[in-house]
Amino acid sequence: MSGAVGSREIAVVGVGQTNHRELFLEKGVQRDAHALGAEALRLALDDAGMAKEELDGLLVSRVGYNRMADVLGIHHPRFVQELEGSGRMSGVALQNAVALISSGAAEVVACVYGNNGRSAQMKYGGEGAGEGAGPTAGYDAMYGMTSPGAYVSMMYQRYRHLYGAPEDALAPLAINNRRNATRNPLAVFQEEITHEQYMGSRFIAEPMRLFDYCIINDGGVAFIVTTMERARALAKPPVRVAATAGMAELTNFYTSTDFFFDACTDVAGRVYQQSGLRPEDMKALEVYDNFLPTILFTLEGFGHADRGTAWEWVREHDIGFDGDRPMNTSGGHTAESYMQGWALHVEAVKQVRGEAGERQVAGCDAVQYMCASPIVTSHVFTAA
Numbered sequence: 001m002s003g004a005v006g007s008r009e010i011a012v013v014g015v016g017q018t019n020h021r022e023l024f025l026e027k028g029v030q031r032d033a034h035a036l037g038a039e040a041l042r043l044a045l046d047d048a049g050m051a052k053e054e055l056d057g058l059l060v061s062r063v064g065y066n067r068m069a070d071v072l073g074i075h076h077p078r079f080v081q082e083l084e085g086s087g088r089m090s091g092v093a094l095q096n097a098v099a100l101i102s103s104g105a106a107e108v109v110a111c112v113y114g115n116n117g118r119s120a121q122m123k124y125g126g127e128g129a130g131e132g133a134g135p136t137a138g139y140d141a142m143y144g145m146t147s148p149g150a151y152v153s154m155m156y157q158r159y160r161h162l163y164g165a166p167e168d169a170l171a172p173l174a175i176n177n178r179r180n181a182t183r184n185p186l187a188v189f190q191e192e193i194t195h196e197q198y199m200g201s202r203f204i205a206e207p208m209r210l211f212d213y214c215i216i217n218d219g220g221v222a223f224i225v226t227t228m229e230r231a232r233a234l235a236k237p238p239v240r241v242a243a244t245a246g247m248a249e250l251t252n253f254y255t256s257t258d259f260f261f262d263a264c265t266d267v268a269g270r271v272y273q274q275s276g277l278r279p280e281d282m283k284a285l286e287v288y289d290n291f292l293p294t295i296l297f298t299l300e301g302f303g304h305a306d307r308g309t310a311w312e313w314v315r316e317h318d319i320g321f322d323g324d325r326p327m328n329t330s331g332g333h334t335a336e337s338y339m340q341g342w343a344l345h346v347e348a349v350k351q352v353r354g355e356a357g358e359r360q361v362a363g364c365d366a367v368q369y370m371c372a373s374p375i376v377t378s379h380v381f382t383a384a
Contacts, residue, residue, distance in 0.1 A: 009228035010098045011238035011384060014050060015346040016043025017186065017221045020337035023118075024188045024217050030119050033063050034071045036220030037114030041072060044110070044222040049235030055224070057106030059096055061089045062340070063114040072112075079106045085115070087290050090341030091369065091377025095244050097225040108226045113342040118218045125149060136252045149213060149291055151254035153205035156293035159259060160207065163308035167207070170292045171198045172314045174211040174334060177289070180321050181331025183359035188215055189335045212292040214333035221342035223349065228384065239352045242366075243274035243380040250374055263376040264301020271368070272303075275380040279304045282380070283364040284326040284351050286344040288371035289333045298372040321359040329359050341371055348381045 017040050023031070037060065045052060056078040060068045062085030069075060079100055083089040090113070097109040117124075125147020137146075144150060159165060175198065181187035193211065201210040231238035247263040249256055272278060279302065287295050296310035304325075305313035317325040330336045330347040337343060348367040350356045356364075365383040 008102050010101055010225060010241045011228045011231040012223050012241065012345075012349050012381070013226055013231045013234050013236065013238055014044040014046075014048025014224035015222070015349045016040045016045075016047055017339070017343055017346050018219045020186050020217055020219050020339070020343075021188050021190070023219055024215075024337070031116045031218045033114035033116040033220075034068050035114070036116065036218060037063050037068060037112045037222065038071050038220070040114070040220035040222040041110055041112050044224050047236060048224050050108070050224065055108050055110045057097065057100050057109030059083065059093045059109060059111045061085055061093060061111075061113045061342075063112070068112060068114070077106075079109075085340070087288060087340035088371055088373040088375040088377065090345060091246065091288075091371045091379065092375060094223070094225065094241070094345060094379060095246055095377060098241055098244055101225060101227060107230065108224065110222060110224050112220075112222045113339065114220045115339060116218050117338075118216050122216060124216065140253065145253070147205070148254050149208065150205045152291040152293055153208045155255050155259055155297070157207055158257075159293065159296065163311070165296075165311040168195065168199055169296075169311035170209075170212055171195050172319065173289070173292045173295050174198050176319050177328055177332040177335040180329050180359055181335035183321065183357065184330050184336055185357075187331040187336040188217060189331070208291060208293070211334060214290050214338035215335075217337045217339075219337055219339050219343075221339050221346060223345055231384070237353055238384045239349045240382045240384045241379055242277070242382040243271040244378070245270035245274070246375060246377040248375045254374065259297035259301070260372040260376055261297070261301045261307070264298065264370075264372050265303075267376050267378050268302040271378045271380055275366075275382070277366055277380060282366050282368040284329055284348070284361045284367045286348045286367060286369045287328055287332070288341045288344065288369075288373065289328060290338070290340075290373075292334065294372055295327075298370045301372055301376075302368075302370050302378065321356075321361055326361045329356060329361060344369055348379075352381050352383055
């Protein structure tokens, strides 16, 4: 295994998240995203055995840094930054924390996310070209392209045409997420689904079905990052950030004609070189899955499956938590909750620590997080 990510070894030392299932079942309650983020950070501090006074860096997403800092009672951090509320930012948050600590700009960085999308009745689509929309929104709306789901559906239609993926190609992914979630007490959905149920579900944006879409939910997630030297004196075994890398593919729209392949390939080369590990060395994969076709794009871009074959790869391998290629062991975004990548980071840490309970992957000493999106990110987490 190669050396540290930068000039210092970095570790995740505390993780926390709200009870997504409990929040989902309690209907008609208006929640505050800052309060949800604060609850997650309290849990992360308890997990690490730290006091909030030890934090000198604060990175937040989907909440305002001013109000979040005031709610937390953290008034003088050495570094503070607010990231937009998009899923690609969970990976960016960890990368920024690693960079801050590596450079010496901060020693202990809290990454905090709060989301009240369900109680605020967010739709994530259909808004058209209203106030605040981008410069191309009017043109996109003419063709019904008013949501990320519509864009991913278009990409998936192209993928099926190019590589011959059948109508039920995504079924193993939906079934796997639900099965894994039944072992996760915090997951929204606790019931498994069958192939027949998957195929019987309605189209949302054809060829994508109901079970291919993430869940809109309320919740908060937080993780705490510091040096390995400091981490060894804390409550839990540190989880090393053995590698992290990113690359953007930016346009006015969400679609990528190569399914983010070139950007993923670049990022993959760097994380494997940094970590000294190969795709087959990863004991579990936590794959950003706002929509299930994204998993296929990711597996190919990061070298787990050959180009155009990921739909076959997920059939040939057992991707359950107890299988030969465990994936999205907490249930992912279609079964645990859509915390925009943040909860997948928590799951990666729990798996490396051996704290995932009934869904624990045996001998899990290396986990890879991957996000194929307009900002591609990946990290490799290993036991210290």
